[in-house]
Amino acid sequence: MNDVKELLDKYNFKIERLSFNDNIRIVNTSEGKFVIKSKKNNDTRELFRYLKSKNFHNYLDYINDDQDNFMIFPYISDDIKVDKEEIAKDIILLISSLHSRTSFYKSFPIDEVKAFYEEKIEYISELEKYYENIRLMIEEQYFMAPSYYFLLRNISWIFHSLNSSKYFLDKWYEISKNKKNRRLCLIHGNLELDHIIGSEERFLISWDHARVDVPIYDLLGFYKKNFNEVSFYTLLNIYEEKSPLLPEERYLLFALMFIPEKIKFDKEEILNTKDAYYLIKYLTVSSQIISNYHPSNSDKKND
Numbered sequence: 001m002n003d004v005k006e007l008l009d010k011y012n013f014k015i016e017r018l019s020f021n022d023n024i025r026i027v028n029t030s031e032g033k034f035v036i037k038s039k040k041n042n043d044t045r046e047l048f049r050y051l052k053s054k055n056f057h058n059y060l061d062y063i064n065d066d067q068d069n070f071m072i073f074p075y076i077s078d079d080i081k082v083d084k085e086e087i088a089k090d091i092i093l094l095i096s097s098l099h100s101r102t103s104f105y106k107s108f109p110i111d112e113v114k115a116f117y118e119e120k121i122e123y124i125s126e127l128e129k130y131y132e133n134i135r136l137m138i139e140e141q142y143f144m145a146p147s148y149y150f151l152l153r154n155i156s157w158i159f160h161s162l163n164s165s166k167y168f169l170d171k172w173y174e175i176s177k178n179k180k181n182r183r184l185c186l187i188h189g190n191l192e193l194d195h196i197i198g199s200e201e202r203f204l205i206s207w208d209h210a211r212v213d214v215p216i217y218d219l220l221g222f223y224k225k226n227f228n229e230v231s232f233y234t235l236l237n238i239y240e241e242k243s244p245l246l247p248e249e250r251y252l253l254f255a256l257m258f259i260p261e262k263i264k265f266d267k268e269e270i271l272n273t274k275d276a277y278y279l280i281k282y283l284t285v286s287s288q289i290i291s292n293y294h295p296s297n298s299d300k301k302n303d
Helices: 002-010 044-053 084-102 110-139 146-176 216-226 232-242 247-257 269-293
Strands: 015-021 024-029 032-038 070-074 104-107 181-187 211-213
Touching: 002 015, 002 024, 002 070, 044 084, 084 181, 084 216, 084 232, 110 146, 146 247, 146 269, 216 232, 216 247, 232 269, 247 269
Parallel strands: none
Antiparallel strands: 015 024, 024 032, 032 070, 104 181, 181 211
C-alpha cells in the first residue's frame, strides 16, 4: 500500500478509493480512475513501441515512467456483458492481426528440426509407457475407485491420441526438414478470456509472457485453457480466414493438441475422477476438431 501511495504521490494523484482484483489495484484518484499493476518485465515499453511500429494498437500503454516498479494504466470500463463465445472471437481476431502484422521468417537449421522432432517422439513414447503401466495397475485392483474405472473404460482414447500425435508430428517433420526457414511472430503468450477489455475498442492486456515464437502456441495455449468453454473449431476457422496457418504449422498444432497431460491420481478421489473426466473430454474434443479439419484422421481410432 505504501509503495502505491508513494507512486501516486509522485504524479500528484490523490487516492480517493482503492480496491484489489487478483494482482492488480484499481484506484480512484483526483485525476481519474487507474489500474496499477506490478512490473514483471522491464522490456514492456519496448514491446509496446514495437507493437505500435507494426500498426497494432490494441494494447494499453502505461502512463508512468519506466523506472517505476509499478505500471499505471488508464481504467477502461467493460460494462457490456458479452458471452464467452463472442469474447473468444474478439481475442482470436486480435491475435490473428497481431501474428500477421509481426510475422517474419528465420533460419531453422535441420539439426534443430531433428532435435525437436526426436524430443517430442521420445515424450510421446514415455507417455505410452506411463499410461500402459497405469492400465496394468488398474487392472490389478480388486475394487476399482471411480477414477480408475472411468479411465480404464476410456483409456483407448489416450493411446489413439498418442498415435495421432505421432502421425501429425511425422507430417510436420517431413515438411520442416526440407525447409530452410520457419515463420515466427510476436505471440501474446498468456491468452485468457478475461485478458481482453473495452467495449467500443478492444484491448489485449497482460503481456508479461509475450515472446517471439511460432504462432500456433497462442492458439494451443488458448485451446487448452478453454476447450470446454468455447468452440475452438469455429475460432480456428476465424483465425485462418485472417491469418492462414502454413501446412506444417497446422500439423504441429494438431500434434501438440493430441498430447495428453499426465494424470497423477494423487488427490482426493472426487478430484481424481474430475481430472480423469476432463482428460478424456479434452482428447475427445481434440479428436472431433481435428477430424473436421483432417477427415482422413477420423477413422484412425478404429484402424
